[in-house]
Amino acid sequence: MGIGHWNRWRKNAQAACHEARPQRLRKQLDSVPRYRAHTVAMDETSQTGQVDKAAGKMKFACPTCGHSSRAIKAITARSLLTEAARAHLTNYDGFRFCPTDSCPLVYFRPEDGLRFGADSVRVTVFQKSECQDRLVCYCFDHSVLSINQEVKRDGSSSAIESITEKCRNGEDRCPETNPQGSCCLGNVRAVVKAAQE
Numbered sequence: 001m002g003i004g005h006w007n008r009w010r011k012n013a014q015a016a017c018h019e020a021r022p023q024r025l026r027k028q029l030d031s032v033p034r035y036r037a038h039t040v041a042m043d044e045t046s047q048t049g050q051v052d053k054a055a056g057k058m059k060f061a062c063p064t065c066g067h068s069s070r071a072i073k074a075i076t077a078r079s080l081l082t083e084a085a086r087a088h089l090t091n092y093d094g095f096r097f098c099p100t101d102s103c104p105l106v107y108f109r110p111e112d113g114l115r116f117g118a119d120s121v122r123v124t125v126f127q128k129s130e131c132q133d134r135l136v137c138y139c140f141d142h143s144v145l146s147i148n149q150e151v152k153r154d155g156s157s158s159a160i161e162s163i164t165e166k167c168r169n170g171e172d173r174c175p176e177t178n179p180q181g182s183c184c185l186g187n188v189r190a191v192v193k194a195a196q197e
Helices: 003-013 015-020 023-031 074-080 144-154 159-168 185-196
Strands: 049-052 057-060 105-109 114-117 135-137
Touching: 135 185, 144 159, 144 185, 159 185
Parallel strands: none
Antiparallel strands: 049 057, 105 114
């Protein structure tokens, strides 16, 4: 599939969720390039890295919003970045995920300064959208809407128990399917709680 065709398909597939984003975030997303490569020298005083002396390791803040970020595995970046974004990569190690919902940045790599916004991710990122149809569990296709509907109908949701059981059976593929690169259960619990309030 050519890059032009891929981009047109992706644009149409995510149009509804894009429109559901707050106007301020849409403007921010439009200002974040799909890829931006520049060298960032990382040291103890860098704006994107601080030494946790107690733990003896680096703690990286998002270079856009300044909030905490999470390390992701190479398979997450390889699986979820778009074809256009991957074309500029030779390896997928060292990326971090920004979970802040008001921040337009999704992935960044402190080593070389690469940054990717939501438009460079193949799926709608749960934290970066307010679309009711967005997935909260990417392995088993639980959406915010489906959970809300279940809670409205039954007063509760079976999503947490269902996901937990399938994870125990080894059916989950979180590093490959979830943009945050890890288990969704914390997010699912938050969605269920909000639906019940």
